[in-house]
Amino acid sequence: MFQYNGRSLIREIVFILIALLWWLPFYILGVNSLAPATSVGGTGLAVPDDPGFESYAQAWEGNGNGTLGAALLNSIVIAGGSVICLLVIGSLAAYVLSRRPGKLSGALYALFVLGIILPYQLGVVPLYAAFRGLGLVGNYAGMILLYTGLLMPFSVFLYTGFIRALPRDYEEAASVDGAGHLRTFVQVVFPLLRPITATVAILTGLIVWNDFFTQLVFVGGSANETLPVAVYSAVGAYATQWSVVFAAVVIAVIPVLFAYFFSQRHLIRGFTGGTKG
Known part of the structure; x- marks a missing residue:
């Protein structure tokens, strides 16, 4: 006691x-x-x-190049779209790598791990040139595609470790009942991945939400500027009005704090590997 x-x-x-x-x-x-x-x-x-709260009103209205409200919406769309793609593609890829052992699966998993180790900033210049040639700079589709590719190794790494610890009994029972691989994953495996799914969603969402360098390069100066870039612009526009700058930072921090407070339990459960609903 x-x-x-x-x-x-x-x-x-x-x-x-x-x-x-x-x-x-x-x-x-x-x-x-x-x-x-x-x-x-x-x-x-x-x-x-x-x-x-005058500083908050002034920060929300922006400096003429865009408002924090528009930047907030852009961040929500980009972060939300990226997280959905990472959850769907990452969980499917990890399931295949975990349940089909072999040299090819091992090599692919090693490539994903290598993608976590190598800093993506080394390839920003060719990435920007390629995205600009494809018309994907400064829009939602380009940013969602970019973040899905950059964070896919991280998503697959977390999902793979969790799936390998899951028992195969439910999958074998579904196979006996005539369910295919996709149906087994959707109806049997994926519900068991709820803890790690919450962890992947929280971590990748925060990474995308707080990222500044990539968003400055790919959407800076466009109509789809995100919240970190808008706050950076506010620092330059209100260099002598620090209360407005601080208000802009508070507005940018509040969504992250709420997301953390409401999801910390799921984050911890995902790391501890719990599978109970």
């Missing part, structure tokens, strides 16, 4: 201090976003005397 003692109290105090330290940057960000432009940073950690 667990007994609360002095060591437990010290442990709780340490964890609380760590949590406060983790939240400190967010607190500073929020306080400065509510401060008037003339007093940003002048109040330290104290809440400003006359906090307001």
Whole structure:
């Protein structure tokens, strides 16, 4: 039985201090976003005397090249489309690699692992030239295709490790009942992949959502600018109005925090390899 003692109290105090330290940057960000432009940073950690949301309104309206609302929609479409493609294609590919052992499967799996190790930035220039020639620069289709290719090794790696740990009993029973490979995967295997599916969706979604370099190169200056690029543009446009910059950053961070709070349980279950519903 667990007994609360002095060591437990010290442990709780340490964890609380760590949590406060983790939240400190967010607190500073929020306080400065509510401060008037003339007093940003002048109040330290104290809440400003006359906090307001004018900076949020100005940041949401943008600087004439686009609004944060449009950038938010672009990020949702690109991240959502990429995650769906990664879940569908990655789970199917991992299922085949896991259930068809052999030299070819081993070689393909090694290639996927190599894709995780090698930095994709080494191929940005030829990728950009190829996408520009195909008319895929600055639009949704190009970004979804790009992120699906870049993150597919990561998706297949996570799915493969999870599928290999699954028992084959349900699949063999479905095969005896006359189900084909695709039907067995859709109706039997994929429901068992819910924990790792949530993990892949969360991790890849956050990677796409927070990515700046790739989005700056492929959609920067277009009508489909994403949230990180829009925040970067706000820094240049409001260099003397830091409260507006801080407000833009808060708007960009809020969706990520909500996604993490509501999905952390599924993320942990996916890493621990649990298969219970």
